[in-house]
Amino acid sequence: MNNSFKNYCSKIISISVITVLIIFLTGCISFGIGGVYNQDIQENAQEIGGYLFIDSKYIETTFSYTTGLNSGTNSLGSGLTLKYPISISSLSIFPLVNYENIATVVDANKSYVNWLRIGGGLDYSFSDDFFLRGEFMYAPVKILIPDDKLFDINKAAGSSIRIGLGVRPSFFSSLFSSSKNEKQPSSGGGRTTTPAQTPQPANRDGWNIRNLDTARSVNYLSTLEKDVILELNMVRSDPRKYAQMYIDPNKSAAAREAYNELTRASSIPILQPRKGLSQAAKDHVLDTGPKGITGHTGADGSTLTQRANRYGTWGGGISENCSYGRNTGREINVQLLESSGHRKNIMNRDSRVVGVATGPHSQYRHMCVQKFAVNYTDR
Numbered sequence: 001m002n003n004s005f006k007n008y009c010s011k012i013i014s015i016s017v018i019t020v021l022i023i024f025l026t027g028c029i030s031f032g033i034g035g036v037y038n039q040d041i042q043e044n045a046q047e048i049g050g051y052l053f054i055d056s057k058y059i060e061t062t063f064s065y066t067t068g069l070n071s072g073t074n075s076l077g078s079g080l081t082l083k084y085p086i087s088i089s090s091l092s093i094f095p096l097v098n099y100e101n102i103a104t105v106v107d108a109n110k111s112y113v114n115w116l117r118i119g120g121g122l123d124y125s126f127s128d129d130f131f132l133r134g135e136f137m138y139a140p141v142k143i144l145i146p147d148d149k150l151f152d153i154n155k156a157a158g159s160s161i162r163i164g165l166g167v168r169p170s171f172f173s174s175l176f177s178s179s180k181n182e183k184q185p186s187s188g189g190g191r192t193t194t195p196a197q198t199p200q201p202a203n204r205d206g207w208n209i210r211n212l213d214t215a216r217s218v219n220y221l222s223t224l225e226k227d228v229i230l231e232l233n234m235v236r237s238d239p240r241k242y243a244q245m246y247i248d249p250n251k252s253a254a255a256r257e258a259y260n261e262l263t264r265a266s267s268i269p270i271l272q273p274r275k276g277l278s279q280a281a282k283d284h285v286l287d288t289g290p291k292g293i294t295g296h297t298g299a300d301g302s303t304l305t306q307r308a309n310r311y312g313t314w315g316g317g318i319s320e321n322c323s324y325g326r327n328t329g330r331e332i333n334v335q336l337l338e339s340s341g342h343r344k345n346i347m348n349r350d351s352r353v354v355g356v357a358t359g360p361h362s363q364y365r366h367m368c369v370q371k372f373a374v375n376y377t378d379r
Contacts, residue, residue, distance in 0.1 A: 030053075030054070030056075030166050030167065030168050031053070031054055032052070032133060032164045032166030032167065033050065033052050033053075033164055034051055034133065034162055034163050034164020034165060035049070035050055035162070035163055036048065036051045036064050036066060036160065036161070036162045037160065037161045037162075038066055038158070039160070040142075040158045041157045042142075042157070044070075045068060045069075045070065045073070046068070046069040046070060047066035047067060047068050047069065047073065048066060048069060049065045049075075050064065050065060051063060051065075051077075051164070052064075053133070053164060053166070055081075056292070056363075057291075057292040057362060057363055058083060059080070059081070059082060059083075060080075060081040060096075061079065061080055061081070062077070062078070062100070063077070063078055064076070064077040073105070074104070074105050075103065076102070076103050077100050077103075078101050079098055079100035079101070080098070080099050080100075081097070081099075081135075082098075083095065083096040083097075083121070084096075091122055091124055092123040092125070093120070093121075093122045094120065094121055094123075095118075095119075095120050096118070096120060096137070097116075097117070098115070098117040098119065098137050098160075099116055099117075100114070100160075101113075113142055113143070115142050115158060116139060116140070116143075117138060117139040117160060118137065118138060119136050119138055119160075120135070121162075123166070125365065129167060129325065130165065130166065131166045132163075132164070132165060132166070133162070133165070133166050134161075134162070134164075135161070136159070136160075137159065137161075137162075138157065138158075138159050139157065139158035142158060168363070205245065206241070207238075208237075212233040212237060213229075213230045213233070214230075214233060214273060215229040215356075220275050220278060221273065222358065224329060224358050225278070225356045225357060225358055227328065227329030228332055228333065228356045228358070228368060229273060229354060229356055230329060231330055231333040232333060232346060232354060232370070233270040235262070235333065235337065235347070236267070236268050236270055236271065236346070239262040239263070239266075239347065240262065240263045240264075242262065243258065243259045244263065246330060247259045247262065247334060247337065252338070254338045254339065254340075255338050258338045258343060262337070262347075265347060269349070269352060271351065271352065271353060271354040271372070272352065272354070273353070273355065273356075274312070274353045274373070274376045275311075275355070275378050276308070276310075276312035276355065276376060276377075276378040276379065277311075277312075277354060277355020277373060277376055278356055278371075279310070280307040280308045280310060280355060280371055281307075281355045281357035281371045282369075283302070283307050283310070284298055284302075284304075284320075284322075284369045285357045285358065285367060285368075285369055286359065287299050287300055287302070288361075289360055289361045290360070290362055292361065294322065294363075294364075296320055296322065304319075304320040304371070308371060311378060312376055312377050312378045312379050313376070313377050313379075314373040314374070314377075315374060316350060316374025317348075317351070317374045318374075319348065319351070319372045319373075320371050320372075321336050321342045321345050321346070321369070321372075322367065322368070322369050322370075323335050323342075323367065323369075324364040325361075325365065326366060327358075327365075332358075333346070336370075345370075346370075351374060352374060352375060353372070353373050354373075355370070355376075356369070356371075
């Protein structure tokens with residue numbers, strides 16, 4: 001392999017690494033593998049192979065290896081795709097523009113092809129964690145760089161078809177949800193949600209629901225948000241029982257760590273709802289959910305304390321958990337309990353009040369924000 005070919009492959013790898021880093025910094029990452037079919041109409045050449053994709057909402061990077069169907073070619077490719085998804089129920093449809101570098105070896109000859117493609121694709125979510133992806137691309141232009149380094153720009157057609165299976169970060173719940181804790185005093189805030197009154201039994205599975213369900217009578221939380229607070233109070237009131245009933249220690253190392261810690265923990269005071277904290281949490285949901293953003297910094301640049309300051313004053317400490325991809329109170333809290341940072345916030349003995357908000361997330365379908373404080377006074 002000559003130096004020019006090695007240098008070209010190094011450039012492919014460097015550009016790919018930079019792209020992957022950009023995707024990771026967005027916080028919205030999906031992974032997947034699949035099959036690829038490439039056609040060069042001018043050369044009457046077809047290749048098939050496999051590919052790996054890593055993407056955020058608007059950027060996708062791919063790595064592929066293909067072999068010729070009617071020639072002795074072997075090709076290594078790296079591509080960058082810009083897309084704009086439009087969500088319709090379980091479907092996400094997106095137009096795309098793709099640029100792919102391909103290094104090809106035919107016998108002893110090496111060449112480098114740069115394809116510029118346009119096309120479209122769709123993702124079909126068949127669960128909260130997994131989706132099918134299909135993409136079709138047409139290439140009106142290719143730039144051929146043969147071994148003699150002379151450029152040959154061809155306005156010749158080519159096409160590419162990709163079909164893959166993707167997994168969202170919510171599948172790796174202990175790694176991809178986020179938590180944050182602040183310790184300086186300030187104030188708090190958000191918006192309102194729909195009221196819902198669902199009678200709960202006084203006792204259920206041995207739990208004293210009447211005492212633990214502190215948010216059921218408020219008129220600014222949805223049923224799901226009230227369920228989240230109920231689950232928080234269940235684990236705080238009897239962490240050992242909660243772990244034994246709802247956490248599977250054999251699921252993962254993170255789950256076993258949570259199980260072991262909670263079964264040794266003591267009961268701590270239950271939480272009371274605060275409207276201002278829920279409004280602050282709702283602001284974050286409405287700001288980041290439609291944009292597919294994760295983490296504690298809003299698209300508007302707001303921090304968890306700044307959002308809390310909009311609607312009241314707090315003291316003694318404040319913290320925030322964010323969950324993605326779960327849509328029942330128990331699923332949300334078990335996901336967070338299986339992460340040490342979130343578990344620390346949930347089981348903070350000093351916290352006495354809580355705000356919760358849930359809503360749609362364009363990348364993971366569902367999100368929930370929990371805000372805890374030692375004390376909080378609504379404005």
